[in-house]
Amino acid sequence: MRVRKLILILSLLFLMFASKSHSIEVSSLKAEKRLEFTELFPKRICNKIYNQSSFGAEQKLFEDVTLRKYFNLKRINLNEENSNLTLFFDERSFFYKEPKLNIIIFNNLSDDFSSEMAAINKKIIEAKSQKIVVCEYDLKKSISEGKFFDFQIFFENSTKVVSNVPPTILIYYDGTVEYIYSDEEVTYNISEFNYKKYPFDSQNVKFKISSKIYEKLYFRASDNFKILNNEMRKASFSNISSPGWTIKQYISYPYMENLLDAYSDYAKHSITTEFLIERNSVSFIYKFITPIVMIITLTYLTIFIPFEFYRITSCMTLVLSLVAFNLVAATSKIPDMPYLNVFDWFIFTAYVNAISVLLATFAESIYIGHFMGFGQGEILKAPRSKKLNLIKYRKISWLFLFLILATSSLAGYFYVYN
Secondary structure: OHHHHHHHHHHHHHHHHHOOOOOOOOOOOOOOOOOOOOOOOOHHHHHHHHHHOOOOOOOOOOOOEEEEEEEEEEEEEEEOOOOEEEEEEEEEEEEEEOHHHHHHHHHHHHOOOOHHHHHHHHHHHHHOOOOOEEEEEEHHHHHHOOOOOOOOEEEOOOOEEEEEEEEEEEEEOOOEEEEEEEEEEEEEEOOOOOOOOOOOOEEEEEEEEEEOOOOOEEEEEOHHHHHHHHHHHHOOOOOOOOOOEEEEEEEEEEEEEEOOOOOOOOEEEEEEEEEEEEEOOHHHHHHHHHHHHHHHHHHHHHHHOOHHHOHHHHHHHHHHHHHHHHHHHHOOOOOOOOOOOHHHHHHHHHHHHHHHHHHHHHHHHHHHHHHOOOOOOHHHHOOHHHHHHHHHHHHHHHHHHHHHHHHHHHHHHHHHHO
């Protein structure tokens, strides 16, 4: 019996120090695929390890701990009507190595001589790795019972966090403790977004995953997280872009923020993520911008039609078309803000142009009818010598109306882009 126990202890020691490779449990790290694990140890051994664990009994850390962070953002969703941004995480985790857990695992295995241990040892040898999941526990229960330390991780400035799958704690053969959160929805308020360039706007988004433990705690991005970010970059972030938006830049990095001043001993550590999203404006150009530009152009060109060819009728038809189009555009999901945006200036310029042309047309009709004394049919037969002032008025109105159109356009440009 002693020989058998000695052989088991020696084999365990060999496995603990012989391997340095990564876990075979890690998935291919595609952004849509969650990391999946299976429990290696029998339930009775996991229960023993759980009962002997007391890493959360204290409320503070006595030794330096470096948390390795990982999260898999699978998609984003913007509700501009309610000013909400929702981030959907396939999986989020952080882990660290606990030396005392390694001793607990070793002691429980050295006392077990079941046939199951032979299969376990075989799997470990085949994996050539110590970083293999051996037990899984309920995260909330484990923390509430003081079995594992509560790092008090939270999403800064979020308005709501929903976990659709109960979070778990995984322990690895090498003494690593990992906190796993799956299928999460995190909501932020985005009322600070600037829509002045709508529908050609881009928005900067920043979110932080922080801890309320300010002493002896440090954050780092895990190797798996770096690999995932590289894969997302190669895919141009198309796997997490939202309908209506495209992600152009995406970076994550550890960040330390001093709580009081630059010389304070207390600092808040976080993994900060920033991404730049750009609105897909092609559909807006075809649905809204192009028709407005056409109406503006046609309305302005009506001033070149002689009054006797029913110019006022054509002008009124275009003005009514603009009003109808504006009513249709108002029912779309265009954010209502206390300032004007690019699209508003297009509409405003169209109205300024239409009203200016309409007023110029009315002025011409008044001049022809009251000052020249001609009717609409008679002005066509009048000799050119009697229409010199009318022709001069028309040429001045062409230039004047163009200046009004250009001034409105430039005013909108400088208002939005400066």
